[in-house]
Amino acid sequence: MPRDWSELFIVADGPSATATAEPPEGGEERRSGFFRRLRENLSKTRQALSAEVHATLFEDLDEETWERLEEALIMADVGAATTAKIVADLEREATAGDLQGGEALTGRLIELMADIARDPAHPPTISLLEKPTVIMVAGVNGTGKTTTIGKLAWHLRERTGKTVLVGAADTFRAAAVEQLEQWAQRAGAEFVRGPEGSDPGAVAFEAVKRGRELGVDVVIVDTAGRLHTQDDLMAELAKVKRVIGKQLPGAPHETLLTVDATTGQNGLRQAKLFSETVPVDGIVLTKLDGTAKGGIALAIAGELGIPVKLIGIGEALDDLRPFDADDFARALLAQQAEPGP
Numbered sequence: 400m401p402r403d404w405s406e407l408f409i410v411a412d413g414p415s416a417t418a419t420a421e422p423p424e425g426g427e428e429r430r431s432g433f434f435r436r437l438r439e440n441l442s443k444t445r446q447a448l449s450a451e452v453h454a455t456l457f458e459d460l461d462e463e464t465w466e467r468l469e470e471a472l473i474m475a476d477v478g479a480a481t482t483a484k485i486v487a488d489l490e491r492e493a494t495a496g497d498l499q500g501g502e503a504l505t506g507r508l509i510e511l512m513a514d515i516a517r518d519p520a521h522p523p524t525i526s527l528l529e530k531p532t533v534i535m536v537a538g539v540n541g542t543g544k545t546t547t548i549g550k551l552a553w554h555l556r557e558r559t560g561k562t563v564l565v566g567a568a569d570t571f572r573a574a575a576v577e578q579l580e581q582w583a584q585r586a587g588a589e590f591v592r593g594p595e596g597s598d599p600g601a602v603a604f605e606a607v608k609r610g611r612e613l614g615v616d617v618v619i620v621d622t623a624g625r626l627h628t629q630d631d632l633m634a635e636l637a638k639v640k641r642v643i644g645k646q647l648p649g650a651p652h653e654t655l656l657t658v659d660a661t662t663g664q665n666g667l668r669q670a671k672l673f674s675e676t677v678p679v680d681g682i683v684l685t686k687l688d689g690t691a692k693g694g695i696a697l698a699i700a701g702e703l704g705i706p707v708k709l710i711g712i713g714e715a716l717d718d719l720r721p722f723d724a725d726d727f728a729r730a731l732l733a734q735q736a737e738p739g740p
């Protein structure tokens with residue numbers, strides 16, 4: 400599981416990138432620093448969940464234990480089906496006598512949650528082997544597409560030394576283009592825009608073309624998140640994707656969908672809808688810092704079969720990170736503030 404940027408990106412000279420800004424020494428310290436921050440950023444979900452879980456699992460186990468546990472997980476938006484599976488597994492093992500005491504039960508619960516979020520068939524990595532690698536970012540308005548692109552461009556440059564171009568194919572709102580341009584500047588990325596009100600497909604085409612001419616490593620294409628109707632939006636998204644493929648066969652190589660964690664189960668429904676129109680390779684779960692519904696990460700992984708690849712935990716450049724199922728589950732429930740092995 401990628402715990403680090405260098406493990407998220409698959410690059411040509413090895414299974415993982417050589418991190419330019421992160422020397423290998425001090426890796427452990429850096430990891431525990433990351434983990435502490437993840438834990439802090441997830442504090443809303445953790446507070447809501449862990450108090451109830453601890454109150455339940457450290458008492459005598461009975462029918463009510465499992466009901467209360469289910470309720471706590473559902474309140475954290477883990478999702479009914481995913482919750483039922485986790486709790487049934489834990490109850491079975493506890494009843495069989497395999498788990499003794501609150502500590503062991505909580506530890507096993509963390510493992511079960513991480514297992515759900517981890518899908519070996521869909522590893523949460525992003526391949527950068529094509530040049531340029533084209534990443535298309537889709538999602539409903541306000542879910543964090545533009546912000547995520549800025550952060551991602553910045554990390555690609557900082558952590559892997561890649562050159563990046565971003566294309567403003569969200570032409571629906573003029574302000575969206577300006578906002579993306581500012582992020583591109585902060586991230587040190589090239590920027591392609593079209594004339595006002597231009598066709599999103601044409602901008603996406605131009606961005607990939609320009610990226611090829613400049614020889615950049617990664618092209619990231621922003622898209623609109625709101626149109627007159629949902630059908631329009633989906634049709635446009637499919638078209639942008641098609642047009643990108645015309646400029647560069649095989650592209651986009653990666654389609655990321657932003658889901659706002661604060662919208663909980665609604666975000667899950669959005670993700671289903673989008674993924675029926677364009678195949679989605681990975682979810683970026685944003686705004687996890689501001690919600691008690693962080694359990695949605697598990698519901699997405701468990702019920703959609705699309706890996707969560709990145710999580711947004713704030714509004715700053717540095718507030719995007721690879722999703723690690725184990726760290727995530729532990730950050731939600733573990734008492735101790737350090738990552739496990």
Ligand SMILES: Nc1nc2c(ncn2[C@@H]2O[C@H](COP(=O)(O)OP(=O)(O)O)[C@@H](O)[C@H]2O)c(=O)[nH]1
Binds near residue numbers: 547713
């Ligand atoms: N707290 C927090 N805010 C975020 C995060 N990601 C995006 N935002 C905020 O959400 C709002 C909408 O983001 P934007 O990128 O414009 O969404 P877009 O319409 O999908 O492009 C902005 O105010 C962002 O600062 C996040 O991870 N945490």
Ligand SMILES: [Mg+2]
Binds near residue numbers: 575
């Ligand atoms: Mg935007």
